[in-house]
Each structure stands twice: as C-alpha cells, then as structure tokens.
Amino acid sequence: MILSPGATIGILGSGQLGRMLAMAALKVGLRTHIFAPEEAAPAYDAAAARTVAAFDDEEALASFAKSADVVTYEFENVPTSTVEFLAERVAVRPGARALALTQDRLTEKTFLRDLGLKVAPFVGVEDAGALVRAVAELGRPAILKTRRFGYDGKGQSLIREGSNVAAVHRTLGSAPMILEGFVAFEREASVVAARSLEGEIAAYDFCENEHERHILARTRAPARVSAETAAEAKRIAASVLEALDYVGVLAVEMFVTRDRHGREALIVNEIAPRVHNSGHWTLEGAQTSQFEQHIRAIAGWPLWATTRRGRVEMHNLIGEDAEDWRDILAQPDLGLHLYGKLEIRPDRKMGHVTRIFPESAAPE
Numbered sequence: 001m002i003l004s005p006g007a008t009i010g011i012l013g014s015g016q017l018g019r020m021l022a023m024a025a026l027k028v029g030l031r032t033h034i035f036a037p038e039e040a041a042p043a044y045d046a047a048a049a050r051t052v053a054a055f056d057d058e059e060a061l062a063s064f065a066k067s068a069d070v071v072t073y074e075f076e077n078v079p080t081s082t083v084e085f086l087a088e089r090v091a092v093r094p095g096a097r098a099l100a101l102t103q104d105r106l107t108e109k110t111f112l113r114d115l116g117l118k119v120a121p122f123v124g125v126e127d128a129g130a131l132v133r134a135v136a137e138l139g140r141p142a143i144l145k146t147r148r149f150g151y152d153g154k155g156q157s158l159i160r161e162g163s164n165v166a167a168v169h170r171t172l173g174s175a176p177m178i179l180e181g182f183v184a185f186e187r188e189a190s191v192v193a194a195r196s197l198e199g200e201i202a203a204y205d206f207c208e209n210e211h212e213r214h215i216l217a218r219t220r221a222p223a224r225v226s227a228e229t230a231a232e233a234k235r236i237a238a239s240v241l242e243a244l245d246y247v248g249v250l251a252v253e254m255f256v257t258r259d260r261h262g263r264e265a266l267i268v269n270e271i272a273p274r275v276h277n278s279g280h281w282t283l284e285g286a287q288t289s290q291f292e293q294h295i296r297a298i299a300g301w302p303l304w305a306t307t308r309r310g311r312v313e314m315h316n317l318i319g320e321d322a323e324d325w326r327d328i329l330a331q332p333d334l335g336l337h338l339y340g341k342l343e344i345r346p347d348r349k350m351g352h353v354t355r356i357f358p359e360s361a362a363p364e
C-alpha cells in the first residue's frame with residue numbers, strides 16, 4: 001500500500017528516534033500515532049496521537065492498528081508477538097522477520113555468516129560448562145554477550161587472560177549467551193541504508209563511530225578508510241537489505257581491521273533494524289535525512305538522494321553535556337538538537353550536535 005498525504009504512520013516506541021521520525025513525517029504531510037508504555041517521552045510532542053499502553057495490550061494494539069495506514073518501530077526490543085499481532089491487521093514495515101532476527105545475537109550472527117559476510121568467530125553458549133569449551137575453542141580475549149536485550153554495552157563482558165570464566169558467566173546471569181572472538185579493530189564504523197517497497201536501495205556514506213563507556217559519543221562522515229573499503233561497506237548493507245526483503249532504514253555496524261598484508265578488511269558486528277544514532281549526521285549533513293528516508297520507504301514512496309553536504313561530525317549530548325546548550329547556540333557552525341527530555345541523567349542521550357566542514361577541510 002502507498003500512503004497519500006494525510007495518512008497516519010503508527011510508531012512503536014516513544015524515544016528520540018520516534019520523535020525525529022514524527023518530525024520527518026510532518027515535513028511531508030503525514031501524521032504519526034505513537035504507541036508506547038511510557039507516560040511521558042520525547043516522541044509524543046511531535047505526534048498527532050498517542051496510545052500509552054503495554055506492548056501486550058491486544059485491545060489497545062487492535063485500535064492502534066485501525067488508526068494507522070502503516071506501522072513501524074523505533075527500537076528493536078519491541079516484542080515480536082506485538083509486531084506479529086499488528087501485521088495481521090495493518091502493514092508493518094520493516095516486518096517481524098528483521099526484528100526477530102536482530103533481537104537474538106546468535107541468529108543474527110548466523111544470518112550474517114550465511115550471507116557470506118565476515119563476522120567475528122562465535123559460539124552459542126547455554127551454560128557455564130559450554131562457556132569453558134567455547135573459550136578453549138575461540139581463545140582469549142573473547143567477549144561474552146547475552147543473546148537478547150543487550151544495548152550500549154549492557155549484557156556483555158570481556159574474558160581476558162586470567163579471567164575466571166565461571167565468575168564472568170555468573171555476572172551475566174542465566175540467560176542464553178554467545179561468545180565472540182575479540183576483534184582487534186582499527187575503527188568502528190557503520191552504514192545507514194534504506195530500501196524502498198519497490199526494492200530500490202540508497203546507502204549513506206560509510207561513517208565512523210567513537211564510543212565512550214560503550215555509548216556512541218561521536219560519528220564522522222565519511223569514515224577515514226579507502227574508497228574500496230567505503231564501497232564494500234555499502235555493498236554489505238545492500239546485501240543485508242536484499243536478503244531481508246527489507247523496507248525502511250537500517251544500520252549495519254562494522255569493525256574496520258587490517259589483514260596480515262596490511263589491507264583494510266570489514267567485519268560485520270550487528271544490524272539495527274531501524275534508524276540509528278550513527279545516522280543522525282544526515283539531518284543537516286545529507287540531502288535526505290535518515291528519518292525522512294525511512295518515512296518515504298515505509299510510505300511506499302521513492303527514496304531520495306543520500307548525497308553528503310561536506311564533511312560532517314555529530315556529537316551526542318550525553319547526560320550533563322546537555323547543560324552546554326547556551327554555549328552551543330552561541331557557535332554559529334554548530335547545529336543543536338535536543339530531545340525534550342526534562343530530566344538529565346548520567347548516560348542518558350539528551351540531544352546531539354552536528355557540524356559541517358567543507359569537503360576539502362582536513363580531518364582533525
């Protein structure tokens with residue numbers, strides 16, 4: 001189904017990604033209806049309607065489905081049963097498959113490997129005994145992660161030389177886990193890309209990401225890699241989009257490494273089936289923002305150009321960083337984005353800042 005102006009997009013989730021999706025929808029004459037359990041949240045300010053209910057409230061979901069012409073999600077921990085329930089009543093883009101696949105790190109890594117992409121060596125781990133065997137197989141250092149519900153470094157732990165394997169296993173609880181070989185990467189980078197209902201693909205330039213305390217701190221576009229590596233990164237994103245028959249925007253996070261001949265090589269870490277923090281630079285830094293691109297794709301509309309407008313940097317405003325808003329406003333080359341969160345908390349993403357340099361300016 002192709003949406004006409006005035007149609008309503010239902011969004012599951014009420015965070016800043018939902019807020020920026022709602023703002024992008026408004027730009028092109030579409031309305032949004034947010035469905036989320038929170039009483040107060042960033043996305044509500046920008047939406048025409050909200051339903052505050054649990055993700056398993058079938059009555060609320062059924063009336064949400066009736067109100068929307070298409071439904072999407074802005075975070076990947078929405079239960080797949082919610083999306084499946086909605087999909088029987090209204091188009092959900094991207095669908096339940098991408099969500100289910102990316103909610104489980106083991107299924108996700110297996111999918112990526114089966115697509116022929118390079119991933120870190122990995123083994124599924126059911127209990128402490130299996131972990132001891134897995135560590136013997138993959139060697140140290142290795143990273144133990146819970147299969148589900150991990151984000152921003154939560155639900156993972158490094159196993160070093162000398163680490164007590166059973167103790168590390170206990171810190172993550174009793175959930176099913178995955179052990180991954182440690183990738184000695186040079187940089188972390190990502191591709192944000194979209195696929196339309198017609199199957200057209202548009203990828204933004206490969207960008208590099210720096211994390212602090214496991215939270216994205218900075219993105220710069222383009223990534224400082226060779227032209228071949230940048231092109232390869234876009235090809236990887238396209239192959240993931242195709243394989244999932246995906247409609248909408250997704251992000252593919254990768255490690256840039258060097259092989260033993262000193263050549264750059266890409267290792268895929270994970271997929272986010274949604275607009276992504278490492279794509280915020282596109283708001284001022286590209287012809288179409290990732291948010292508008294996602295809206296266009298799920299509306300059944302053609303994609304628009306992803307052309308970059310110079311060399312772009314994005315800094316997240318985390319916790320108290322947001323108190324600097326006056327100083328940021330005073331600098332004419334900084335673009336301020338705040339998510340309307342009233343309470344500053346440590347590690348909370350409060351907003352972000354973009355800065356565009358001429359393409360010719362040398363990266364710092």
Ligand code: AMP
Nearest residue numbers: 120143150152153180181182183269270
């Ligand atoms: P993830 O939740 O998988 O995105 O992991 C969070 C962060 O942990 C990544 O951004 C990396 O900095 C680091 N990390 C995750 N997996 C690996 C790995 N296999 N090797 C090295 N670092 C990793």
